[in-house]
Amino acid sequence: MKTFLLIVFLLWLSMAAAAQTRAKQEQKVFPYAYTIDDLPNGLRLVTVPTDYPNLVAQYIVVSTGSRNEVEPGKSGYAHLFEHMMFRGSQNYTPEEQDAILKRAGASSNAYTSDDRTVYHETFAKEDLDEIIKMEADRFLRLKYSPDVYRTETQAVLGEYNKNSANPISGLYEKLRETAFGKHTYEHTTMGFLKDIKDMPNQYDYSLEFYRRYYRPEYTTILFVGDVTRERALKLVKQYFGEWQRGNYSPKLPVEPEQKEPRTAHVEWPSPTLPRLAIAFRGPAYSDQEKDKAALDLLAAIAFGENSDLYQRLVLKEQKVDALEISFDNQIDPELFTVFVRVKDLKGVDDVRDQILVTFKRYTKELIPQEKLDATRSRLRYRTALAMNSSDAIANALAPFIALRRTPETINQLFALYQRITPEDIRAVASRYFVDDHRTIVTLAHDSEAKRTVNKQGEHR
């Protein structure tokens, strides 16, 4: 009798657990109710009310980044433009802009990446009206003099300078330049140094950039926090309603297929530990096609902290003290890159080989189902943990808004993760991790490292 009861109980327990799992899978990763409103001029408003009191996070996402810098000699302008947006508009001097943000107790900034420029402010909800009005003025009626423009180009050079002390920026620049030949992903968001130095002479081009891209059809306004759709929509219509739609779309060069493995070396002028970047041409973002999603899962499994490789190189053999993957969601095909810092120059060859073997391994081996499940769980919880304030929710949404202009793409992406099988991952890995699509860049202080690089051609 007792045994029977126990079995019934266990059965019930497992059913309950299964039901719970199903419920969990059905819950959306982006759990907030949101609204989308499109204005006739092409501007989109996304409003996400939350229970966090008092504050509103306002993110204005322009789907323009260094990717859009198609003319030779004109890299870095999306980022420069981000700076210019703080230098006054027709009805507000920079001092007046600052005073408004200051009275609102705002945390305010902006950033630029390959595919987007994001202007963000988090502030007290009662200041919403005044801040939207001011924002609209700089988006619709930006105004700066040639002198102010030239001064700001110097601040941009200052930004390049402060970044330049870090070897990672040198390694990353070289990687982009080597892996891409035609596409604008060839340069970093900061731009080529020679182009940055030429910026003071390009006032007219800067205005052209504004006319092309600071347009409603490129822009989505995102509000998250203590705000209602009615209020947000009324204000956005009032202040952004007259914004004129543009008519420019850039002709982006298509990157031809890579036909041979590439290598490059950065000789770093000061003492540092050797670094290594191993990249394969990867896919663009998609919430429909399996390629990017499958490789996202593989990235964590093959190279994440819990991977065999990480545990071997970082914890057991202790040859490497940093092992990171870079594989962003991008509009166009992006590199799948593993970055490592090696503790000893003598270990570079071996580390490189172990990484290459790992890439090969997953083109042949099937990933165990439990690892795949653990990784899906991780991605899900990571997203939940990251959304811990209105500002954090808006910040997490912004890249997806730049890509698809809707939060729903996050849910679609996670639904796609759910459908990926070990076979999918193996198939995708063998399509992308092809020697001819590979770029390896090394960085070291010693010229000895150069010899290591030159040998890489042999390693196919």
Add this chain to the structure above:
Amino acid sequence: MMRKIVVALVILLTFALVPVFLPAIDGQEESKTANKIETVLVPDRSPLVSFRLLFLTGAADDPKGKEGVAALTAAMLARGGSRARSYDRIVEAMYPMATSFDSQVDKEMTVFSGTTHVDNLELYYALVREMLLDPGFRQEDFTRIKTDAINFLKVSLRAGNDEELAKEHLYNIIYANHPYGHHNLGSLGALEKLTLDDVRDFYRAHYTGANLIIGLAGGYPAGFPKQVIADFARLAEGKRERSKIAMPKLAPGMRIEIIERETRSTAISLGFPIDVERGDKDWAALALAASYFGQHRSSNSYLFQKLRGERGLNYGDYAYIEYFPRGMFQFTPAPNLGREQQIFQIWIRPVEPQNAVFAMRAALYEYDKLQREGMPREAFEITRQFLLKYSNVLTQTQDAQLGYALDSRYYGIPEFGAYLREQLSKLTLEDVNRAISQHLRTENMRIVMVTKDAEALRQAILSGKPSSITYPSPKPKEILAEDKIIEAYPIKVKQEAVVVVPAEQVFN
């Protein structure tokens, strides 16, 4: 065309309204030892649970010759195995939960922090508990963690982040021969010699119930704090004993140290000790003055507007009255860096080397002006308004609320937002200007610069010659007139107080 999509609310995450600040739960029934463990609880209805387990110990407790042992001990607990599980097993267990358990070591505080979804609270807490209470102290972890610390100082900081290098060296020279006198990670000479036994000794001596404050926030179950207290009662009882940390005594006069290394630009930090900490009478006045003069990473402040906005000298210029590490990576300060001693600091982000002396003079000129004239009334009102609202931004997340609550306990003040509002509402412009003139006055400014051709820079400083500046664009005549003053602004420093330090010698 108007299109409307409304998606139904999915209740995965429900959030609370206003978190409650509960002082302590000293009255709870526990064993005698347990009663002595302090708690700071910030419960709410969030699906996340945040931990901040704060030990009142840190780099100031590093014994002489063993600088770095406090940081190594914390890292061994947070990034090493427990007795039952090797570190790779811990990583494996945390992986599906997307959690981590991190440590931060400052002079007087060591905090272990992490956030988990409440779904995973039981397993996460089991890991955290064994990591802190049953550390594995394995040799392989020790080797890795010690090498990481050495490489961080030698490579990441000394040869990869000029700005943080200048700041940390500034602290080191201000606090020379003082308990704060070495980097929180240690000094290279001492680190090389540290052993696992040193770590064990440090753990035994300082990881005590008396030094611990348990901080929990979020949607944990009702009985959970009680369980944590009971578990941590296993720590040796210990005694909380810290003698008052004195203000550092500086040799009189200005001192400039120029760190030489191969780099494109010149990073600059300036500072001197102040006798004011959070909770002191003049803290809010000085906080307001620093925000006006150089609010962190904000274009809304005076220095930024003068140096970057008007002149395009660099990427930004800021001022501080509390330690704020990693400022280039974050917009708001990390909590749990409570200190009895602080400095007033000016951070000039890297400038083109030919403008280095001009930029330093500009910083000194503006600082002297602030000191002499105080701040104007209009700026006072608007900065006060800013800070009143900005405190909400600082404590946006439950983890930040918890961190600030722990700091408030340390400084003996009420909940941070309430404290700031109360203090600011009482302030007058006269209070602020008196505080500026009283506390921000020094003849003993310390300056650190990081640059390529250090000797040339040294000569340029000592020559007393004007450091002229040219711009790629015409400037208004007021700026040019002010430039004339700045270019020739006297640098009151003796020849022997301007020294060149090779980068290889920093943190040794």
